[in-house]
Amino acid sequence: MAGIDAAIWPALDYSRVPYRLYHDADIYEREQERIFRGPAWNYLLLDAEIPNPGDFRATVVGETPVIVNRDRDGGVHAFVNRCAHRGALVRRELSGNATEHVCLYHQWCYGLNGGLTAIPFRRGVRGKGGLDPGFDMGEHGLRRLRVGSVNGAVFGTMSDAAEPLEDYLGAPVLGHIRRLLDRPVRVLGYNRQRIRANWKLYAENTRDNYHASLLHEFLVTFGLDRATQVGGVKMDARHRHNITWAEAESDTAEIARGAYNNARVRNDYLSLREPALVAFLPDREDRLNIAVTSVFPSSVFVQISNSLAVRQIRPRGLDEVEVYQTMLGYADDPPEMTLHRLRQANLVGPAGLVSMEDGEAIELVHHASKPDADRATVIELGGAGVISDRDYRVTDVPLRGFWSYYAELLGIEPAGAIR
């Protein structure tokens, strides 16, 4: 990676991010190696998506295709979806139920634990050809991932050096994932969008609290979420993850009008013909109506009012990212609550009333930053210098936490860097 080292950072507190980091093919390759195939834990899927023995589902770790399946004993296994023989994608379907995985190309056959179980013509035909008797099938299984789970959210890592999953997530993030998944979930469906931007711009966007009520005007206009509510950002000790949180009905229209200087700020939902679009029906004791937990590198656990989801950030080359979102309800939701969640799914996803703008905004950054790689973004909302939690949301400090851990994994952390 010629020319990319710790000197790339203009500031030790990561308050300047060179555009090059979004546009350099060598950096992208190093991310795949040192983050996605490195010691990070990557969200794979939910237990509830593969409930029965033999259920499998395709997912990704970075750009690497991965299969997750459940074996006959109920155990969950994850392995790289790539034949040990010639490197072909083994399982072509995105989901299903199977007793084995057979490669299309030469029919090498793998069990539900990823082990190689059969090879056609292994002993040749009529005593001729085939594999050498010394060929060890045990050494030619699908590459296995270590897996771990938190209340049914399954994570995987390809690295033996990764710390235990719970240590990686840290107490605040563990608490928020356990809160969101505190009872069995029901998958309501999926949505996907392909954004023509580097994947890190989306990872930053979910940690960027400053933009939320400015870019997503719907939030403010219809009283769903405002920076004047009681809220803040909370990170793990290493500052690689972030939780954005806010409490429902913790401000007033007067406070909000003063702050936004905007006559369109409304305190009620009367301007909507269907107030249920934004009505918050608490699922539990706390008053949080916004809880967005970004887990490094590529997943986000989301509660926006009563819409619940897990987003997976899927890099698709340097210039494109897919946001793959699994919409959730709880298994014990009564039918009217399911309907409420389906209605509030209008808020999120590629057509989301409070999220559609993200695709446009990060494309604007990707497009305009590309030709001038040596210039840098400015990240100073909530102050430069030390990286720490805030009890307010007019801040983008968690972005600097993201870059701090990113620099460590890529091996470009400058001496004296602020973590």
Add this chain to the structure above:
Amino acid sequence: MSVDRAAIGDLYAEYGALLDAGDYDAWVGLFAATSSYYVVPRENEVQGLPAALVFCDSRAVLEDRIQALREANKYNIHHDRHLIGLLRILGEDGGIVTVEAPFAVYQTDQEGATHLFATGLYRDRLVSEGGRLKIREKRVLLDTFAVPTLLATPL
């Protein structure tokens, strides 16, 4: 209600023209007083999952989405072009006509570059209301469920 192919064809021509002209209020006027509009990713439909990208189970929600599009949402500056294919009229039952039509929507940016934004299938139920043909329910089955960038203007 008898099946009037010409009137049904006119409704679809009007539907595409109003959207492409950005006249969303007139477009909402093509829906019946009691009506619904859904944009459903094909993968959800195939798996029997209920979530949609756009879930307007009443005309009120549809009107709210149009209000939001006008007052709050920001999206890529572009021009839409709907190409609606041959109508397949599946039948009439109790005054409701069921129609399917394939569609493609192209988007053109400010500099004149066009790309295919979406293909899919309309699966619709039409009724006669006040002497005019109206949409009772429209399900947009979206083939292109890996949505390019974002979905703001209606399909």
